[in-house]
Amino acid sequence: MHNLKEIRKDFKDFKNKLQYRKVDIDIENLKRLDEVNRELIQKKEHLEKEKKDISKSKDESLFKKSKEISNDLDKILDDQKKIKKELDDILSSIPNIPHRDVPNGKDENDNIEISKSGKIPKFNFKPKTHYELGEKLKMLDFDLATKTTGSRFVFVKDKLALLERALSNFMIDKHIGNNGYQEISPPLIASENTMFGTGQLPKFENDQFEIKFEEGSDRKFLIPTAEVILTNIVKDKILNLNDLPMRYVASTPCFRKEAGSYGKDTKGMIRQHQFYKVELVSIVEKDKCSEELERMTNCATGILDDLNLPYRKVILCSGDMGFSAEKTYDIEVWIPSEDRYREISSCSSCSTFQAVRMKTRYKNQNKESVNVGTLNGSGLAIGRTLIAIMENYQQKDGSIIIPEKLRPYMNNFEKISLN
RNA sequence: GGAGAGAUGGCUGAGCGGUUGAAAGCACCGGUCUUGAAAACCGGCAAAGGGGCAACUCUUUCCUGGGUUCGAAUCCCAGUCUCUCCGCCA
Numbered sequence: 001m002h003n004l005k006e007i008r009k010d011f012k013d014f015k016n017k018l019q020y021r022k023v024d025i026d027i028e029n030l031k032r033l034d035e036v037n038r039e040l041i042q043k044k045e046h047l048e049k050e051k052k053d054i055s056k057s058k059d060e061s062l063f064k065k066s067k068e069i070s071n072d073l074d075k076i077l078d079d080q081k082k083i084k085k086e087l088d089d090i091l092s093s094i095p096n097i098p099h100r101d102v103p104n105g106k107d108e109n110d111n112i113e114i115s116k117s118g119k120i121p122k123f124n125f126k127p128k129t130h131y132e133l134g135e136k137l138k139m140l141d142f143d144l145a146t147k148t149t150g151s152r153f154v155f156v157k158d159k160l161a162l163l164e165r166a167l168s169n170f171m172i173d174k175h176i177g178n179n180g181y182q183e184i185s186p187p188l189i190a191s192e193n194t195m196f197g198t199g200q201l202p203k204f205e206n207d208q209f210e211i212k213f214e215e216g217s218d219r220k221f222l223i224p225t226a227e228v229i230l231t232n233i234v235k236d237k238i239l240n241l242n243d244l245p246m247r248y249v250a251s252t253p254c255f256r257k258e259a260g261s262y263g264k265d266t267k268g269m270i271r272q273h274q275f276y277k278v279e280l281v282s283i284v285e286k287d288k289c290s291e292e293l294e295r296m297t298n299c300a301t302g303i304l305d306d307l308n309l310p311y312r313k314v315i316l317c318s319g320d321m322g323f324s325a326e327k328t329y330d331i332e333v334w335i336p337s338e339d340r341y342r343e344i345s346s347c348s349s350c351s352t353f354q355a356v357r358m359k360t361r362y363k364n365q366n367k368e369s370v371n372v373g374t375l376n377g378s379g380l381a382i383g384r385t386l387i388a389i390m391e392n393y394q395q396k397d398g399s400i401i402i403p404e405k406l407r408p409y410m411n412n413f414e415k416i417s418l419n
Numbered sequence: 420g421g422a423g424a425g426a427u428g429g430c431u432g433a434g435c436g437g438u439u440g441a442a443a444g445c446a447c448c449g450g451u452c453u454u455g456a457a458a459a460c461c462g463g464c465a466a467a468g469g470g471g472c473a474a475c476u477c478u479u480u481c482c483u484g485g486g487u488u489c490g491a492a493u494c495c496c497a498g499u500c501u502c503u504c505c506g507c508c509a
Contacts, residue, residue, distance in 0.1 A: 005468095038468095038469065038470090041468070041469055041470095041478080042469065042470075042478095044469095044478080044479095045468095045469065045470090045477060045478045045479085046477090046478095048477090048478060048479080049477065049478070051489085051490085052478090052490085054489060054490085055437075055488095055489050055490040056437080056438085056490085057489095058437075058489080058490085059489090060489075062489075063488095063489040063490095064489085065489090066489045066490085067489070070489090218499085237429090238429065238465090238466080239429090240429080240446095240447080359467095361466090363429095363447090367448075367464085369465095369466075
């Protein structure tokens with residue numbers, strides 16, 4: 001969420017910057033609401049002062065007056081609350097402003113490739129898709145999932161299930177051991193306010209799975225990513241400078257409705273309602289965001305390097321970024337059957353955007369309280385890493401070689417094959 | 420599910436309806452002392468919002484929402500959350 005005080009400095013400029021994101025706002029309305037709001041606050045404060053003075057004076061002859069003031073005050077307060085709510089509603093649905101490094105663009109076609117890494121495998125046969133491979137091996141079962149649950153779910157079985165688990169452990173170990181992250185095993189359900197904090201609500205409610213809880217309790221949602229719950233660890237906190245940076249890693253299932261992607265990636269496990277993901281979250285000083293984003297992205301690509309998977313790094317254009325992000329790198333892994341790269345990680349700096357929503361601050365050198373910067377990134381999406389390994393390491397006979405670094409996590413198996 | 424207890428500043432923890440934004444301790448920051456550090460001592464230390472070029476000033480906030488009152492952290496009502504004991508269960 002944006003700080004109104006900052007916007008106030010230059011409304012036009014704010015509107016212009018938002019146009020990079022293809023968002024058009026009624027800036028005159030915002031300006032008007034802000035003015036009315038402040039007028040009402042002033043009126044309110046004057047009356048409150050008057051009332052306070054009367055009660056301090058303990059002069060009985062003024063008590064009646066005080067009562068009258070109370071009545072006026074009720075109305076003003078009411079009006080002010082309404083305006084404030086209107087203002088908050090508008091502000092909470094405006095996305096973050098792109099960082100100056102971010103290329104201007106409309107959609108994913110305007111994203112810019114930054115680097116490429118790894119060798120794209122050459123096959124002397126036609127490479128199969130991961131679902132062909134998985135079904136042949138009898139280790140991916142989509143039909144079974146349809147029966148028990150519905151579409152966009154899958155049963156992963158046997159050695160592939162082990163591979164999935166191995167990937168999670170391998171990645172977490174590395175982020176703890178080499179990259180300085182602290183492991184967290186968090187709740188997979190988040191409250192409404194928590195979802196608001198990272199920006200999933202109120203605008204993207206349709207993408208979320210809401211849980212039916214007890215009547216009268218707060219609304220609860222399955223987390224669409226561990227980012228939500230890890231970032232909100234610092235919600236409503238004032239941190240000390242020496243608490244920063246804070247770095248958390250968690251491997252969790254993620255739940256997404258994928259509303260609006262009907263017909264997209266319907267085959268296979270590229271796009272599921274439920275998938276595992278290892279997530280990295282950093283809480284840093286406001287002006288260390290860019291630095292941390294580079295660091296985090298390197299933590300993610302480090303995993304792909306270890307697994308010898310070919311990938312490329314892309315910077316998202318202004319039109320393709322997520323709601324809370326000011327700057328995002330996508331890491332895309334090579335998928336042989338599609339003959340192209342597919343997103344396997346997305347690392348974003350959210351500047352102070354989420355911190356304002358969460359009310360997370362720290363005391364800087366001058367003892368002023370300042371909103372922190374927050375970052376999140378996948379390190380990596382487990383399901384898609386599984387796909388990438390299956391497809392890139394596939395053999396002519398449909399077996400899959402296990403990358404060396406994973407073998408210690410897999411009873412030293414070298415290969416996954418039918419028998 | 421049954422029975423109780425509680426919710427106050429970064430943390431612990433006092434608080435009679437009227438200089439209580441709130442005692443005290445810890446933590447933190449500055450200073451004295453010290454070769455340096457520790458200890459000791461002195462001082463400082465809430466957030467949000469409004470007004471002002473600024474110095475500064477005002478308002479709000481003691482879980483949330485109502486109510487009583489000239490005046491509420493303190494009284495009343497409702498709700499939320501937390502903890503303890505018993506039962507049940509992973």
